[in-house]
Amino acid sequence: MILEFTIFVAAILLGIVLYWRESKGNKAYRFLNKIMNSKELQMKPEDQTGFVFQQKFLLRLVFITALFLIILLLFRVIFLIDTVFVSLFISSIAGTLIGTYVAGLVIKAEKVIDEKSGEFGEMVSETYQKGKKFIDDLTGDKEQEKAASNRAETSSEKASEKSEKSARERLKDKGLL
Numbered sequence: 285m286i287l288e289f290t291i292f293v294a295a296i297l298l299g300i301v302l303y304w305r306e307s308k309g310n311k312a313y314r315f316l317n318k319i320m321n322s323k324e325l326q327m328k329p330e331d332q333t334g335f336v337f338q339q340k341f342l343l344r345l346v347f348i349t350a351l352f353l354i355i356l357l358l359f360r361v362i363f364l365i366d367t368v369f370v371s372l373f374i375s376s377i378a379g380t381l382i383g384t385y386v387a388g389l390v391i392k393a394e395k396v397i398d399e400k401s402g403e404f405g406e407m408v409s410e411t412y413q414k415g416k417k418f419i420d421d422l423t424g425d426k427e428q429e430k431a432a433s434n435r436a437e438t439s440s441e442k443a444s445e446k447s448e449k450s451a452r453e454r455l456k457d458k459g460l461l
Contacts (some may be wrong), residue, residue, distance in 0.1 A: 288375050295376040299336070299348075299383020300390075306334035307391055336384045348380045 306313070313334045317327050332338055335347040352373060359365065455461045 288371055291372050292375045292379040295379025296383035296386065299380035300387040302380070303336050303384040303387035304391070306337035307332075310334035310337060344381060344384060345377075348377055348384075352377055352380075
């Protein structure tokens with residue numbers, strides 16, 4: 285179990301490295317394309333497609349499986365080991381595929397951040413101002429509630445002061461006595 289997990293993590297890292305390497309240049313894919321295809325069918329100079337870079341899922345799966353089959357055959361020839369660890373083989377293929385997609389997300393996120401770096405500062409300041417305004421509104425409501433409660437208390441005190449006068453004094457104030 286530990287060996288499978290270790291190989292899976294190493295395969296994810298290998299997938300990241302493969303994708304990043306092919307995003308910088310695809311010389312091996314161009315060479316293979318030049319050998320396999322006629323002049324009319326060869327890829328254009330501006331085409332960036334590689335074995336895993338800008339490929340569909342099935343072609344990535346085929347190329348990565350072929351890569352690990354070649355590695356497995358070399359491993360058998362060099363070390364003369366005849367057993368095949370199917371679970372290790374599958375976890376290495378799956379890890380490499382996952383690694384290519386993780387690297388693709390990182391590269392795309394990097395491009396988006398580079399494009400919107402000027403807008404990013406403005407977005408942060410706008411968000412800060414909105415948050416500050418929201419907090420002021422929240423604290424302002426509490427202060428208004430305190431002021432209203434203070435007014436209610438003072439009016440009740442005035443009412444109690446008025447009620448402290450005797451009935452005779454109140455009648456005199458009204459001019460009835």
